[in-house]
Amino acid sequence: MVPQALTRRTVYNRSLSGALILNSGYEPIKVVNWRKAICLWFQDKVEVLEFHSVSVSSPSRSYQLPAVVRLKQYVRPYLSLTVRLSRQNIFLRDNHICQYCHMKFSEKRLTIDHVTPLSKGGKHEWTNVVTACSSCNNKKGDKTPEKANMRLLTRPEKPRWLPNRDLDLEGNRLPSAWRPYLAAR
Numbered sequence: 001m002v003p004q005a006l007t008r009r010t011v012y013n014r015s016l017s018g019a020l021i022l023n024s025g026y027e028p029i030k031v032v033n034w035r036k037a038i039c040l041w042f043q044d045k046v047e048v049l050e051f052h053s054v055s056v057s058s059p060s061r062s063y064q065l066p067a068v069v070r071l072k073q074y075v076r077p078y079l080s081l082t083v084r085l086s087r088q089n090i091f092l093r094d095n096h097i098c099q100y101c102h103m104k105f106s107e108k109r110l111t112i113d114h115v116t117p118l119s120k121g122g123k124h125e126w127t128n129v130v131t132a133c134s135s136c137n138n139k140k141g142d143k144t145p146e147k148a149n150m151r152l153l154t155r156p157e158k159p160r161w162l163p164n165r166d167l168d169l170e171g172n173r174l175p176s177a178w179r180p181y182l183a184a185r
């Protein structure tokens with residue numbers, strides 16, 4: 001268990017204190033908060049590959065927060081299958097960026113667009129849903145991107161893992177320690 005003093009202490013920058021969990025084969029599978037990461041470490045379930053510069057203290061010692069950890073035992077990638085197809089998860093996958101105008105919006109101003117409209121036989125599945133701002137969604141209407149003459153920023157795919165809601169995966173806010181492990185994905 002994590003010592004009480006550790007759990008009570010506030011880590012100021014939550015978004016930069018999470019840990020990226022890699023499977024034993026180094027595939028990124030999940031992001032967890034620092035407490036969970038320290039628990040896994042204390043339980044000897046992971047090896048720590050990178051640390052954050054932030055540390056937390058208990059009465060007896062201080063701990064640098066793990067930034068990237070690797071599971072000692074392989075976990076079947078069922079974890080990735082459990083990424084639920086929900087509004088929030090779609091926004092997270094697309095980084096809250098409208099896939100048509102490439103601008104970033106708050107959740108309130110975002111909608112889900114079916115690339116091939118449901119009325120044209122499109123399905124409600126990861127590969128047919130994208131994040132769209134309401135004005136792009138209106139503009140596209142009940143058309144395919146080709147018909148509407150609107151190009152998609154990226155082809156929608158089923159995500160293999162999802163970051164925490166608190167994490168901003170945009171550019172420089174991503175912990176630098178994670179980058180080498182995400183680069184090849």
Ligand SMILES: [Zn+2]
Pocket residue numbers: 098099100101102103132133134135136137
């Ligand atoms: Zn837009």
